[in-house]
Structure formats: C-alpha cells, structure tokens
Amino acid sequence: MTRQQRQILVIAILASFVAFLDGSVTNVALPAMVAELGGGLGTQQWIVDAYLITLGSLILLAGSLSDVFGRISVLRFGLIGFGITSVAIALSPTPEFVIVARALQGVAGALLVPSSLALIISAFRDAAQAKAIGIWTAWTGAAFLAGPFLGGLAADYVTWRLVFGINVIPILVTLWMLTRLDKSVDSKSGGRIDVLGAVLGFLGLGGPVFALIEQGNYGWGSPVVFLPLVLGLLSFAGFLFWQARAPQPMLPLGLFRIRNFWAGNIATVFIYGALSLGGFVLAIYLQQVAGFTATFAALATLPTSIANVALSSWFGSLSGRFGPRLFMTLGPILAGVGTLMYSGLGSEVNYWTQVLPGVVVFSLGLSMTVAPLTSAILGSVPTTQSGIGSATNNAISRVAGLVSIAMIGVIAGGTIDVGSFQPLMFVTAGLLFAGALSSWLGVRNPAPEAVAAAS
Numbered sequence: 001m002t003r004q005q006r007q008i009l010v011i012a013i014l015a016s017f018v019a020f021l022d023g024s025v026t027n028v029a030l031p032a033m034v035a036e037l038g039g040g041l042g043t044q045q046w047i048v049d050a051y052l053i054t055l056g057s058l059i060l061l062a063g064s065l066s067d068v069f070g071r072i073s074v075l076r077f078g079l080i081g082f083g084i085t086s087v088a089i090a091l092s093p094t095p096e097f098v099i100v101a102r103a104l105q106g107v108a109g110a111l112l113v114p115s116s117l118a119l120i121i122s123a124f125r126d127a128a129q130a131k132a133i134g135i136w137t138a139w140t141g142a143a144f145l146a147g148p149f150l151g152g153l154a155a156d157y158v159t160w161r162l163v164f165g166i167n168v169i170p171i172l173v174t175l176w177m178l179t180r181l182d183k184s185v186d187s188k189s190g191g192r193i194d195v196l197g198a199v200l201g202f203l204g205l206g207g208p209v210f211a212l213i214e215q216g217n218y219g220w221g222s223p224v225v226f227l228p229l230v231l232g233l234l235s236f237a238g239f240l241f242w243q244a245r246a247p248q249p250m251l252p253l254g255l256f257r258i259r260n261f262w263a264g265n266i267a268t269v270f271i272y273g274a275l276s277l278g279g280f281v282l283a284i285y286l287q288q289v290a291g292f293t294a295t296f297a298a299l300a301t302l303p304t305s306i307a308n309v310a311l312s313s314w315f316g317s318l319s320g321r322f323g324p325r326l327f328m329t330l331g332p333i334l335a336g337v338g339t340l341m342y343s344g345l346g347s348e349v350n351y352w353t354q355v356l357p358g359v360v361v362f363s364l365g366l367s368m369t370v371a372p373l374t375s376a377i378l379g380s381v382p383t384t385q386s387g388i389g390s391a392t393n394n395a396i397s398r399v400a401g402l403v404s405i406a407m408i409g410v411i412a413g414g415t416i417d418v419g420s421f422q423p424l425m426f427v428t429a430g431l432l433f434a435g436a437l438s439s440w441l442g443v444r445n446p447a448p449e450a451v452a453a454a455s
Contacts, residue, residue: 001128004123004181004182005123005124005128005132007177007180007181008119008120008123008181009120009123009132009135009136010177011075011116011119011174011177011178011181012116012117012119012120012136013116013135013136013139013140014170014173014174014177015075015078015079015112015113015115015116015174016112016113016116016117016136016139016140016143017139017140017143017170018082018086018112018167018170018171019082019109019112019113020140020143020147021143021146021147021150021167022051022086022105022109022147022164022167023051023147024143024147024148024151025147025148025150025151025163026047026048026051026151026163027048027148027279027280027283027284028148028151028152028155028283028287028294028297028298029151029154029155029160029163029294030044030047030048030283030284031155031284031287031288031294032155032159032160032294033047033095033098033160034095036160037092037093037094037095037098038094038095039095040414040415041408041409041412041414041415041416042213042214042216042217042409042414043095043099044280044284045213045405045406045408045409046095046099046102046213047095047098047099047102048102048280048405049209049213049402049405049406050099050100050102050103050106051102051103051105051106051109052106052398052399052401052402052405053103053106053202053205053206053209053402054103054104054105054106054107054109054110054202055106055107055109055110055398056106056205056395056398056399056402057198057201057202057204057205057206057395057399058106058107058110058111058198058202059110059113059114059391059394059395059398060201060250060251060388060391060392060395061110061193061194061197061198061201061250062074062078062110062111062113062114062115062391064192064193064194064248064250065111065193066114066115066118068192068193071115071118071119071122072119072178072181072183074111074115075111075112075115075116075119075178076175076178077108077111078108078109078110078111078112078115079108079112079171079174079175079178080108080171080175081104081105081107081108081111082105082108082109082112082167082171083167083168083171083172084108085101085102085104085105085108086105086164086165086167086168086171087164087165087168088101088104089101089102089105089161089164090161090162090163090164090165091161092161113394114391116136117136117390120132120136148283148297148298148301148302148305149295149298149299149302150163151163151294151298152293152294152295152296152297152298152299153294153295154166155294155295156293156294156295157295192247192248194246194248194249194250196242196246197239197242197243197246197249197250197251198250200235200236200238200239200242201235201236201239201250203231203232203235203236204232204233204235204236204237204238204239205232205236205399205402206228206232207228207229207230207231207232207233207235208228208229208232208233208236208403208406209232209402209403209406210225210228210229210232211225211226211228211229211232212403212406212407212409212410213406213409215409215410216409216410216413216414240253251392251395252388252392255381255388255389255392258380258381259380259442259443259444260376260377260379260380260442260443260444261377261380261381261389262442263376263438263439263441263442263443263444264328264373264376264377264380264393264439264442264443265377265392265393265396266438266442267328267332267373267435267438267439267442267443268373268377268393268396268397268400268435269396269400269435270332270400270431270432270434270435270438271332271335271369271373271400271431271432271435272396272397272398272400272401273400273401273403273404273431274332274335274336274339274404274428274429274431274432274435275366275401276400276401276402276404276405277401277404277405277407277408277424277427277428277431278339278424278425278428279301280405280408281408281416281421281424281425281428282300282301282342283297283298283301284416285345285416285421286300286349286355288416289347289416289417289418289421290345290347290348290349292349292351296351300351300355300356300359301359303356303359303360303363304359304362304363304366306363307363307364307366307367308363308366308367308370310367311364311367311368312367312370312371313371315327315331315367315368315370315371315372316371316372316374316375319371319372319375319376320375322445323445323446324372324373324375324376324443324445325376325439325440325443325444325445327368327369327372328369328372328373328376328435328436328439328440328443329436329437329439329440330365330368330436331365331366331367331368331369331370331372331436332365332369332432332433332435332436332439333365333432333433333436334361334362334364334365334368335361335362335365335366335369335432336365336428336429336430336432336433336436337361337365337429338358338359338360338361338362338363338364338365339358339362339425339428339429339432340358340425340426340429341357341358341361341362342354342355342358342425343421343422343425343426343429344422345418345421346418347418365432369435373439374393376443377389377393378390378393379446404431407427408424411423411424411427412424
C-alpha cells in the first residue's frame with residue numbers, strides 16, 4: 001500500500017465514521033434530548049426520521065454529484081456541512097431546531113459514504129481493493145459498536161449535546177488530510193444530475209412519512225395529513241415513471257430484473273425495517289419505562305454489535321461455500337425468535353433473565369444474516385454496476401428504517417409503554433419472519449461451478 005493509498009483509506013474511514021456514528025448514537029440519546037428540550041414520541045420519531053429522509057432520498061444522487069464535481073470536492077462539502085449541522089444540533093434551543101438541523105445533516109451525510117467508497121475504488125485495484133473495502137467496513141462497523149456506548153456515557157454523565165459536538169474533531173482532521181492529498185485522484189467523469197428524480201424521490205418519501213408520524217395528532221381525515229400522503233404517493237409513482245425514462249437515472253430499474261438483486265432488496269426492506277423499529281423502541285423502552293440509564297441501555301444491546309463484528313466474516317465465508325439462501329432464511333428466523341423473547345417485558349425488568357437471552361439469540365441471527373444478504377445482492381450485479389448496486393441497497397435499507405419508525409405512532413397509539421411494547425415487538429418479529437420467507441422463496445444460490453470459480 002502506497003503512502004497516498006493509506007491517506008485515502010484513512011480519509012474514507014474518518015469521513016464515513018462520523019456518519020455511521022451519528023446513525024447509531026441517536027436512539028440512546030433521545031430520552032435525554034426530549035427531557036431537556038420537550039416533546040414526546042412524535043418528536044423522537046422526527047429527530048430520527050428527519051435525518052433518514054434526506055439521507056435516504058439523496059444518497060443515490062450523491063454518486064452523480066461526485067461524477068460531475070469530483071470526489072474530493074463533494075467529500076469536502078459534505079464534511080463541512082456535517083460539521084456545521086452537528087454544532088447546530090449541539091447548540092439547539094428547541095426540538096424543532098434539532099429536527100431541521102438533523103434534516104440538513106442528512107443532506108451532508110448523503111455526500112460522505114458514496115464519495116468515500118468512490119475514493120477507495122479509484123485508488124485500489126483487484127485484491128487490494130477488496131482488502132481496502134474490508135478494512136473500511138470493519139472500521140465503520142466499529143462506529144456502530146462504539147456509538148451507543150459513547151452516546152449513553154455522554155447523556156448520563158455530561159450532556160447529550162456532546163454526542164453531536166464531538167463530530168467536529170474527526171471532521172477537522174479529515175479536512176486537513178484532504179488538503180495534503182494528490183489532486184489527481186479527484187477525477188471528474190462527467191454525467192448529468194437527475195434533479196427531477198431527486199425532487200420526486202424526496203417528496204415521495206417525505207409526504208407519506210409526514211402523514212404516518214402526524215396522523216396521531218391530526219387524524220387521517222385532516223388535510224394536514226391527507227394532502228402530504230397523496231402528494232407523496234403521486235410523487236413516488238412519478239419517480240418510478242421518470243427513472244424508467246431518464247437518460248441517466250438515479251436508480252437504474254434494469255437492475256431489478258436480476259433475481260437475487262430484487263429478491264435480496266425485498267428481504268432488505270423487511271429485515272432493516274425490523275432492525276430500525278426494534279432498535280428504536282427497545283432503546284426508549286429500557287430508559288423511559290424500565291428506568292435504565294442511557295449507558296446501561298446501550299450496554300444492554302452491545303452483544304449484538306460484538307457478535308456482528310466477530311461472526312459476520314465467518315458467516316460470509318460459509319455463505320460463499322454453501323450459498324446465501326439458507327443463512328438469509330435461518331438468520332432472520334433466529335433474530336425474530338430473539339425479538340419475541342423481549343415481548344413479555346413489564347415495567348420491572350431484570351436484564352440478565354429477561355433481556356440478555358433475547359439479545360444473544362437475536363445477535364446470532366443477525367450475524368448470520370448481514371454478510372450473506374450483502375453478498376447475495378452485490379454478487380448478483382455486474383462488476384461495472386457494483387457501485388450503483390451498493391448505493392441502491394444502502395438507500396433501500398435507510399428508507400425501510402425511515403418508514404418503520406414512522407409507523408410506530410400507528411402501532412403504539414402515540415406512546416411507548418408496557419401496553420404498546422408487546423405489539424411493537426410482534427410487528428418487529430413479523431418483519432424478520434417476512435424477510436426469512438422472502439429470502440427462501442426469492443433468493444437462489446449461485447451455480448456450483450460459479451462458487452468453485454469464485455473460490
């Protein structure tokens with residue numbers, strides 16, 4: 001690895017690390033945020049979903065921006081925007097200010113991950129590229145591992161504001177490193193920006209999500225809910241219509257003719273929707289109902305992150321030998337069983353007997369699922385389209401989480417308490433079981449000769 005390649009790898013890791021870190025710390029900090037600023041379940045939903053709306057709707061567009069303006073330029077702009085919005089959230093005087101700043105942070109976050117990966121792909125080739133992406137994946141996985149724990153410590157012993165303010169340090173380091181990078185890696189391959197697709201995609205996501213979150217306040221018959229819902233659905237239909245005809249679409253619909261790509265992404269909708277829903281609800285329930293501190297609530301699910309880091313590579317290797325279908329079926333089933341083991345929790349919770357057994361089963365199932373799922377999807381697309389295939393799957397997983405969190409108010413009736421916790425866990429488990437069923441019915445293992453050639 002050359003000096004420049006090491007620089008690029010460190011820059012890519014640091015730039016993506018802050019985006020993944022903010023995605024994993026927020027759930028743990030939510031109770032402390034609303035306790036200080038005010039608000040209820042709807043506010044907590046919006047703090048999470050405002051970020052996911054802009055991130056999910058713009059992450060595909062970010063690839064086009066990198067082509068037109070250059071990877072370093074887009075990455076620098078994303079880092080500056082992420083830093084400014086992080087400081088704004090840390091200084092927020094009201095929950096409404098937090099929500100707006102989170103939405104703008106999602107815009108900046110959408111620029112970070114695709115540009116980081118594009119830098120790696122441009123600087124490394126063949127086996128070195130695979131190794132570099134593996135290192136990048138391990139470090140971004142560490143963000144998910146460390147995020148909730150750091151967020152819990154900050155919320156309990158300092159302030160939740162530190163969770164966001166601390167982003168400035170790695171951002172400044174990354175911006176400094178970018179100034180020392182050879183400009184030759186900042187290639188511009190041309191292309192056009194699909195502005196219409198971006199607008200339709202944003203409205204298609206934002207309208208229905210707004211309706212799902214606010215229906216508890218206004219009712220389905222209110223124009224405040226009904227009109228955004230209709231506008232959003234029409235915009236989403238327009239987005240699909242335009243993507244089928246656009247000269248350079250954000251989302252190449254032709255990819256969905258590939259069986260494992262469409263089947264894997266259907267499984268992604270169910271599985272990642274369940275992960276976002278279950279993670280959000282459990283983090284809030286353990287604090288607001290069971291009385292756990294933010295730190296203890298983060299530690300409660302730490303085995304999941306540890307197991308995912310420790311076992312994902314092994315299950316990925318097994319998937320390469322035996323095919324992903326079995327693992328993508330058994331994994332979500334185990335995770336669903338683990339989720340059902342939480343469903344009997346009351347206001348008095350014993351972690352060791354009532355939470356940890358479910359966490360262990362859930363962790364094993366999730367570890368069995370993630371790498372085979374990614375392998376099935378990305379292994380099914382041509383190498384020349386691996387970038388857009390990855391971005392599409394990333395966007396779908398974000399949107400699935402966005403919608404599932406927006407649905408909480410419909411399921412829970414406006415609050416997360418003992419009465420609503422069980423139905424929420426049932427829905428989470430149901431989504432995981434649906435992911436298992438769609439994997440078994442839809443995914444196909446590669447032909448034996450293809451597996452042998454790959455190994």
